[in-house]
Amino acid sequence: KRPRYSSISDLQPTDDSTGRLDRQHSFRPSARQQDVHALTCADDHRGKSPGSFVDYARASLATKFIPLPAILSRLYDFLFGVCGLSVLHFRRFDLSAQLDYANTSQLNARNFSAGVDLPPLPREPSHGDLKAALGVLGTYSEEFFDPNTRCLVSAAKDFAEELSDYEPWSSSEVKTLAFWFSNIFAAYRR
Template identity: 25%
Template structure:
């Protein structure tokens, strides 16, 4: 169909590269478009968003020229494939496919072979679709990806967008200073971040960039969506523990010294509660550490139980808070926001 259109198109003066219509860059083939006439609406929203978020120096410029310049820019430290840049052009995060982890740091000297062999770096058309981002292994990778996005945004987006992204980055840096969540929690955290970046875009379409900027206030531990995701994760872990059936510890003939006996008291915590406690590596959070009673470790800063860790979690399960209130006089003032 495209070839027939090409053969029968009216002849015009050949356009220079800089005059190429932005529609040509983002236009899909007929096979990619649903039967409903939605193409114009999609383009309209893309232009609306880009005009609202663009760096002043890029306004009015040819889209492909902007993307190719960004691909080679000094502030681009991630694998700037055409599909990722095309999605970044109008903040297509979240359900639109772009992820914070697409901005993970790219080590050219190590990964250049992957780039040349597996990625088409010159085709900016829709036929070159982006691949899902690799999930983070740890919180440090999320912090680093946010740093890269902030740096990239300075030359690609306006001040309002940069400030919004920086707010998210600062939240993650603060969180990482107090916790080391496991890989599954990090993946959940990236999903939540992507949803906030996507919400920013949707509010530009629905209202304006001033309304979208208010989404930055949602980068908090008490955000409703984050709490729902966290609670869902804990519920799944509890369900997995229950499904595995009851387990009975093997009897021990060893004599317990006072310190060992004290550590064993931790087993009085129901296993369902232990299963939902936030973890730092393979160690569960110490509930005493968060409480007014404090942890009774052998030395300051060391937990009474070698299987527990001292850190401030992203969120505190309701059952854990109830246990702390009942057994340890409630949360200490430093953790009252949990």
């Protein structure tokens, strides 16, 4: 009898099923990261190996940002805040971003080692950049996060939209707002 698969990523063999050893830079989250992931993960993706999860997330239509290992590994356990992600890391992967990414040869899309740094944040973000980033994160969250986490991201996006009434926002004010949103997400994770 053939096994039933709930999604296409379930067809990918896990490292355990093939008998292969993890490569040096493969994604190996800690027990704490896996515990947080289990709490914030959408039901459709529960039980997938960490490697299968990030491979699926990298190729998903819901991933509208550059799927760098440093970002995906922190999204795995919703790691925002001072030592983690900023909402501004979710720049839409549009044509401009694709060209920037293609011209950057030092990026390795498969290197999940702990020493991989996050990409730099935009130097002069606008309020539109913040709203767009929260929209991109919202699209990802609809696919990959549980209902409570989706609700939090959606509320952040809605609040950022409401702040449009108070424009113009300076770049430093937008950075402060992004810092605030990121710290709210970090507090939620705790």
